[in-house]
Amino acid sequence: MANWLARVLPSWLSRSKEGEYRPGPYLLSDGVLSAKAGAILNWWQSGYSLQPYSEGGAMVEACVSAYAQTVAMCPGDHWRKLANGGRERVTTSSLSRIMKRPNDYQSISDFLLNLTRRLYDKGEVFALAVRNERREISEIHLMRHGHGLVADDGSIFYRLSGNEIVERRFDITDPIPARDVLHVRLHTPRHPLKGESPILATVLERAMAGAALNQQVAFYLNQSRPSWLLETDQNLTAEQTRQLRERWEEQTTGENAGRTPILTAGLKAKSAPTTSQDGHLADMLKLTDQGIALAFRIPLQILGIGGTPFASTEALMASWKASGLGFALNHIEEAFGLLFGLKGQPDEYLELNTNALMRSNFKERIEALARGVITGIYAPDEARAEEDLPAVEGGHGKMPRVQQQVVPLSYGTEMKPPDPNKAALPAPAPEPDREEDDDAGRSFDDFTRDIDARIAQLH
Template identity: 85%
Template sequence: MANWLARVLPSWLTRSKEGEYRPGPYQLSDGWLSAKAGSILNWWQSGYSLQPYGDGGAMVEACVSAYAQTVAMCPGDHWQKLENGGRKRVTTSALSRIMKKPNDYQSISDFLLNLSRRLYEKGEGFALGIRNDRREITEIHFMLHGRALVAEDGSIFYQLSGNEIAERRFDLSNPIPARDVLHVRLHTPRHPLKGESPILATVLERAMAGAALNQQVAYYLNQSRPSWLLETEQNLTSDQVRQLRERWEEQTMGENAGRTPILTAGLKAKAAPTTAADSHLADMLKLTDQSIALAFRIPLQVLGLGGAAFASTEALMASWKASGLGFALNHIEEAFGLLFGLKGQPDEYLELDTDALMRSAFKDRIEALARGVITGIYSPDEAREKVDLPEVQGGHGKMPRVQQQVVPLSYGTEMKPPDPTKPALPAPAAEPDIEDDDDADRSFDDFARDIDARVSALLH
């Protein structure tokens, strides 16, 4: 394995001694320059160009698309906390209107898709906010390129470009104040206003895989490895070998590919065996894909690469939300909150609702809502609202309720709980204490006979 990797890996992956010439490719600010192009001083005039860092192959595309498409699926709402500990959805704010329609040519799904994709491709995403006469943001435009500028007094401005519609509608020649710019950025190791993508952490893995694949492509194109072998026990001259090869290729290549050749004189054809190097290449490419998914913090199951199976879709999404996806959503929410001047968690904030990710797992979603209603967390009306059902008529679904498992037998006479809207009955008055005399110990019959005897005595 080690010897095979040594043949596959290019020399530029090994560390050169100080002062020695190191062959390319070379890492520049905007991408990689190949070794051949780097050997030419005016490489840009010779038809060469940089290979952007974002061109990472199918695995990087899968990771970036997973984030971009998942974020775009989550609808956003403006929330405010109430004094009683609950919260209410704000539907009349500028943010609530933007989260429904950011501008007149994009949906919110289009906007979030491009913003989050640019965030993970380049490490940062930009958008321009346009305000009305009341200083409220009425539209927001995604910008492909952006650069932060810091004034002498520390004020922050931005130079934005990359949106032909916005550039034709608004004057973007002057720097734009930071208060009107949505700037979402990832890790900033070089500058606090310059984010970097996790793609940069996968350069070595992608270079290794690219070198191995390029060598294999050249290996197959040069026909260094035949797909079939012809065997015979007869001794053939060089001319006979040449003629036999020509006849075989004539019957199996080009327009005749797939036809059935007929072998005579003891000739046998067998497919070329798979070597150990092929299995090493497959293992290395698999490890490369796993390393890229690890850098993006995406479970392999989300990308369809196997791994331990989750019990349900909810468990799979919960695992991703606990790592990379949860961070991405929170990071975008906080950037919007900064642009719109929200107070922040828990008082006032934007929330991208991840319940939309459970649309395909209807059974898990219904079971979770049923559990929430039975335990008294949700009222029936609140649970019905989450599946787009109307409220129960008469207001019977507004109050949360719990299971009542131990009740007296008399509860079965009317089979309904007390009405919570009626006032509670007053407590019964306390019975008067009976005086401690001789009459208190007598039975009612003895007491009555004594009264009758006294009345008779008086009458006589």
């Protein structure tokens, strides 16, 4: 194994001087050309083709498909923040229309599936935005190929190709300004406008797995029989050895496979011994799969391998969203926000709703909504809307509610009963006794005569 690694590593890690011959594999814009194919000038006419960043495999396909299919499951919504701290869904913007139907030949699921797949397969993805008479984006089309151009004043343009429908509808021969191009890219170690896929970090793992699997393919093509050794006590010349080998292969391979050969001249057939390293093939392939999953930041349980340390599907998805999936969703959201000129979080943004990933987990979803309603976080109508149910008639489900025993923290100081040790308020004064009143029993005429007498005294 060490000798094999020593032969592989210099071929792609060492750097040659400019103009000096360097053995393959050769990294090109659309993939990797093997060393054997690179030695042939017209390699494309000799049955060779570019491999997408070295040899593919089931594990790489599983990782890329996991991201692409998961992102395609998440519906996108245009949100705007309100002054009261809430948010509202914008349904009349060009972004909201694009997230329902990006063009006339793709659904949004098709669009996000291929966008995410190319992002992780090639490290970047391009899409052409077409505007209407109001300068609003009305269509968006994925392009297989593209590269950025930087003008003398620093302006950015793109050359796009690789969409047969777009090439017949629009003239894209001239460079396209960056404002009309959706360019989603991963890390850019070589150029700010050139993203690279995490597949490049798995070259050694995939080369190791490819060498092991190729050996097993050759083993099974030989009908799972190990090589044989022919032994004899006689001294044989080189010509006799060659003839015996050819005679043995003629009688045991091809159409004669499975027949019984007859040995003469003291020959004895003995199967080649197998080493203990051959039994470690499964363990080695398992380690390479784990390395590829680690490069893509995917839990092994998402791919259907490994143990089950998570108690629920929600916990498993939460772990993935906290690492690789969360980054992928946010990265795509921000790229759309840049293309459509959104203000960004938290004022105005695109959100790919991950609640759709819990669609099949009915029990945990309902328990979470019920707890949200009981604790007053959700109003009943809001929880029902999450399940696409109508609001309660009469407006009885608009207001959040809590149980009666849930009281504010100030209850202990402002709402407790009065202290008995405090002095009691003075009793109100008693009403005057009507018997001691001189005016009791006098009529209106008596009061009138009394007033007239007092006026006469004044004169």
